Amino acid sequence: MRKEIKTLQDIDAASFTFENLRWKYGVFRPMSSGAGRNKKHWGWCGVVTALGEVEEKVWYQLTEQLIKNAGEQQLLAHLIEWESECGYTKSSSDEVRKEAIHLHVSRIFDDPEWIHYLPFNKRYRPEIWEAAHIVYVRNECCQKVSAVTQEQIDRSSYSIIYCPHCGRWSRFTILGRRVKPEGPNPCLDCDCYDPDMGCTMPGIDKSYACPLEAPNGGQRRASDA
Numbered sequence: 041m042r043k044e045i046k047t048l049q050d051i052d053a054a055s056f057t058f059e060n061l062r063w064k065y066g067v068f069r070p071m072s073s074g075a076g077r078n079k080k081h082w083g084w085c086g087v088v089t090a091l092g093e094v095e096e097k098v099w100y101q102l103t104e105q106l107i108k109n110a111g112e113q114q115l116l117a118h119l120i121e122w123e124s125e126c127g128y129t130k131s132s133s134d135e136v137r138k139e140a141i142h143l144h145v146s147r148i149f150d151d152p153e154w155i156h157y158l159p160f161n162k163r164y165r166p167e168i169w170e171a172a173h174i175v176y177v178r179n180e181c182c183q184k185v186s187a188v189t190q191e192q193i194d195r196s197s198y199s200i201i202y203c204p205h206c207g208r209w210s211r212f213t214i215l216g217r218r219v220k221p222e223g224p225n226p227c228l229d230c231d232c233y234d235p236d237m238g239c240t241m242p243g244i245d246k247s248y249a250c251p252l253e254a255p256n257g258g259q260r261r262a263s264d265a
């Protein structure tokens with residue numbers, strides 16, 4: 041049987057990491073005691089992690105402690121805010137907090153494949169957003185320009201990608217890549233001005249359609265591939 045973790049004391053300090061406490065899957069064990077008509081039944085909800093099995097409520101205590109140790113309470117607060125605005129508007133605040141802890145422990149904000157990687161980090165961790173490999177694409181669904189990460193494109197299955205405008209997954213055309221260093225999307229209010237991203241005019245059109253110069257050297261494919 042797997043090791044069961046009951047308290048923080050069951051974990052040595054070096055193993056007390058996000059990686060080790062990542063939620064692999066939940067388990068439910070039906071429990072019973074006594075016999076006959078006095079027999080009692082209940083369930084034990086646990087979480088399987090790299091270190092062993094942890095009772096669910098202990099898992100939340102441990103991971104909250106981990107977040108505190110890392111000085112990341114503010115980041116958790118940001119995730120909670122983000123989730124309550126974007127994902128789980130109908131959930132109770134307790135459910136949103138739990139979901140945010142899951143996301144936090146899995147370090148989702150560091151994963152460029154996360155569909156909210158760019159808007160989340162632009163809002164809360166601009167230095168991460170500045171360093172991101174941004175590609176401008178046009179999704180077939182909305183025909184609007186949006187920014188995604190190179191990693192999202194590299195991992196796209198069946199040539200479809202998440203559309204930040206409508207939330208559908210659809211085929212896309214690559215318009216251009218953000219070239220660094222670059223200011224925060226300078227734009228002189230052309231048709232492709234987006235309040236969130238600034239100018240999203242594909243570089244190939246920018247020279248005549250947006251008064252600002254296109255970033256140098258960006259690879260562009262304007263085909264309808």
Ligand SMILES: [Zn+2]
Nearest residue numbers: 181182203206
């Ligand atoms: Zn769309």
